[in-house]
Amino acid sequence: MARKGHRLPNVVFFGIDSIRADRMSCYGHHRLTTPHIDNLADQGVLFENNYSPNIPTPPGYIPMLTGMDVFSTQVVSLHHKDPLDEKILTLPQILREFGYTLTCIGFGPGLYRGFDKYADYRAWMAWEDRPGDKAGKLNEVAIPELDRLNATGKPFLLFLRHMDPHSPYLPPPPFDRMFYSGNECDPNNKSMEPVFAFKPFAEFFKSWMPPGITDIEFVKASYDGALAYMDACIQQILTRLDELGIADNTIVVLNGDHGETLDEHECYFDHHGLYEPTLYVPLIIRYPGHLPEGVRVPGHTQHIDLVPTLMELIGMQPKPKIKFDGKSQIPLLTGERATNWTEYYITECTWMRKHGWRTTEWKFFEALEPDFHNKPPVELYNLVEDPLELNNLAEKEPGLVKELRRRMNAWIKKRMRQTKKGNPIHDYHIGLDRRIGSIATAKKLQAK
Numbered sequence: 001m002a003r004k005g006h007r008l009p010n011v012v013f014f015g016i017d018s019i020r021a022d023r024m025s026c027y028g029h030h031r032l033t034t035p036h037i038d039n040l041a042d043q044g045v046l047f048e049n050n051y052s053p054n055i056p057t058p059p060g061y062i063p064m065l066t067g068m069d070v071f072s073t074q075v076v077s078l079h080h081k082d083p084l085d086e087k088i089l090t091l092p093q094i095l096r097e098f099g100y101t102l103t104c105i106g107f108g109p110g111l112y113r114g115f116d117k118y119a120d121y122r123a124w125m126a127w128e129d130r131p132g133d134k135a136g137k138l139n140e141v142a143i144p145e146l147d148r149l150n151a152t153g154k155p156f157l158l159f160l161r162h163m164d165p166h167s168p169y170l171p172p173p174p175f176d177r178m179f180y181s182g183n184e185c186d187p188n189n190k191s192m193e194p195v196f197a198f199k200p201f202a203e204f205f206k207s208w209m210p211p212g213i214t215d216i217e218f219v220k221a222s223y224d225g226a227l228a229y230m231d232a233c234i235q236q237i238l239t240r241l242d243e244l245g246i247a248d249n250t251i252v253v254l255n256g257d258h259g260e261t262l263d264e265h266e267c268y269f270d271h272h273g274l275y276e277p278t279l280y281v282p283l284i285i286r287y288p289g290h291l292p293e294g295v296r297v298p299g300h301t302q303h304i305d306l307v308p309t310l311m312e313l314i315g316m317q318p319k320p321k322i323k324f325d326g327k328s329q330i331p332l333l334t335g336e337r338a339t340n341w342t343e344y345y346i347t348e349c350t351w352m353r354k355h356g357w358r359t360t361e362w363k364f365f366e367a368l369e370p371d372f373h374n375k376p377p378v379e380l381y382n383l384v385e386d387p388l389e390l391n392n393l394a395e396k397e398p399g400l401v402k403e404l405r406r407r408m409n410a411w412i413k414k415r416m417r418q419t420k421k422g423n424p425i426h427d428y429h430i431g432l433d434r435r436i437g438s439i440a441t442a443k444k445l446q447a448k
Contacts, residue, residue, distance in 0.1 A: 106161025
């Protein structure tokens, strides 16, 4: 912990968009997709059951930057309607109080307020724009900025939004074919037919996938290749910390706003659905001399736990003291607590509008309006016996659906009473006519 007379630690925060924990080798993926991140995990702490309960991007990032849940922030949708409540402080706003300099690369101000400096890089491209060297372009901005921040002599927060695992997946050679050596245009392969048959996304997919592609395994391998390319670029930043002599006084965080569906549940190559590929994200923290090395924590954690954890590691508390909705994860390391959560509220408000309740064994969720995937209005899965969520038990277990819905509604009522705010998911309507269109349209959707 930081003490008086000691320089406060820097924070380098890899906030990765659309990264699935289960496609990373340190989380058990059979391909060696993240060797450098694996090494980072060996030097710090890996949280084995870290979840993003609220989909998509804004309700993913805002909890990890505030320690507050969707009821406190009211941020639940891709297109948030109102400014973030001024009473809620973001991590950079908190750290400014202690003399930090603050840079964000990949977002602008607005929801992600509080940074001194904002910068961007090329993160969207079509097939003809490849290679999709997103992380390389980020490094062209991030490494000079890291040098500048270090030269100030002040502690700093450098937040980096990596976009490589977010479609389009177009990593440069050799990563584009690192995990695939077949013929992606084999006329006898029909596995891409249902992908292009999904009309709301067909134009978008065709704008960045190889012309004539027939094999879905190529696209899945491209996702893994994008991870591997990003992993190598992340190592460049970690190497620069070593070269500057500041690695030992820098907290490195690696987290993801949400996961990604590849071909699961017919929700292709985006982050649709409240299924595990979308909710399960990595969390790795390294702080030499302050956190143990090579430790894996099995307890359940959420994004709202991260800011309380960082404040405990830094050893400072804002004044007046903030009552976070999340809990520090340090007690999971010391043995004071086995898990931070045994059950929690989950939401999705992008292409489908749903909410539900997840325990360590069961997941229940229900539609708040019909969706263009034509999914059942109520879904229930036994996560222990059916981890791939292939067997919807909602009709067979009506009593369990009723009980989980009761617990969800009791939590909603409690949080509405505590925050004196409504449930923001009821402020939106998705409809059935949405289309993502071209790369340019997708970029505009993200920027709104």
